[in-house]
Amino acid sequence: MATILLIEPSMNINPRLHSFIGSTTGPWEIIESRPIIGAGLPACERLLYLPGHASSPESESGWVLHGATSNERYVTRPEKELLLAKQPALNRPEANCAVLIPIKKNAAWWALTQDERRQIFEEQSHHNQIGMDYLPAIARRLHHCRDLSESEPFDFLTWFEFAEEHSAEFDKLLARLRATEEWKYIEREVEVRVRR
């Protein structure tokens, strides 16, 4: 059964908005989709990741998640310069593996002030520093969902791309992030591994 996707051209879409669509079509084959914290996502075969706002009729199986790329919330200027110097683009021909990690943080996180969140995110958890250790092997793009017009099930969608030979490094990156103080504020996390 093919899921019917509705790409909505009538909306005046945020140019930074992207859609992740789990269905029976798309260039990425879903190898594994598992809940890490809280509920998982309905099982499906293939993943489509594209700019714009897609929606799926409610009667169909599969899922659609939306997120917008945005300004960084925590990096300092020296951290940003290092990131810009080291981070690769998406869609490298050798990057045949990708992982989508949707996460939702809890109410306690969102009640913190900016300085408290930065303190946990970087000074205690070294979130950027951990990501930096795997550059340029692992490309990464963050999408924000919390301030979209719709009520989304997650706060962030992070998309990682890498060559299969770097899979073990990606596993290490994930394990290190999940062991941080920051991760105690996560109330839902799913891991969707895909290959093309």
Place this chain on the structure above:
Amino acid sequence: MATILLIEPSMNINPRLHSFIGSTTGPWEIIESRPIIGAGLPACERLLYLPGHASSPESESGWVLHGATSNERYVTRPEKELLLAKQPALNRPEANCAVLIPIKKNAAWWALTQDERRQIFEEQSHHNQIGMDYLPAIARRLHHCRDLSESEPFDFLTWFEFAEEHSAEFDKLLARLRATEEWKYIEREVEVRVRR
């Protein structure tokens, strides 16, 4: 001519989303609407401010702006505690005046890192401190538009409410904000004064 408003119940709306609708209906009479930086908004008679996602048919006059309340981006814990202690609620019976200030910041602002934005916002421009000086007389609610699903004409919509006797204080608050370093990054600003 009455503008037809479409409140969209079919969408799964962000519970923090609000709509400002300039048309011929609503409890707030528009006293003055003027461009401060860049283009203004089409003239209309009345303003409606309500939770949810409203849209207006393209053929009608008037305007609709959307924004979501969200976590604070710049305040520190001591600043937040002071704000929480001093800030009044919206809809006080004596608050018969209100002002909507939609602003859009320029690309240079959004290319800054978090620490650089905080430096300009508070250490140089004393944005929170200025607002604090007019509490509890002037109630304020900030709405974010930049990461909504639609492409919005502004980045922020700030809504102020106060009793008429505090109008001169509100004018001082505005003048002080517009004289700050932060305001050099604003490329569009409109001032919509209303009364009920």
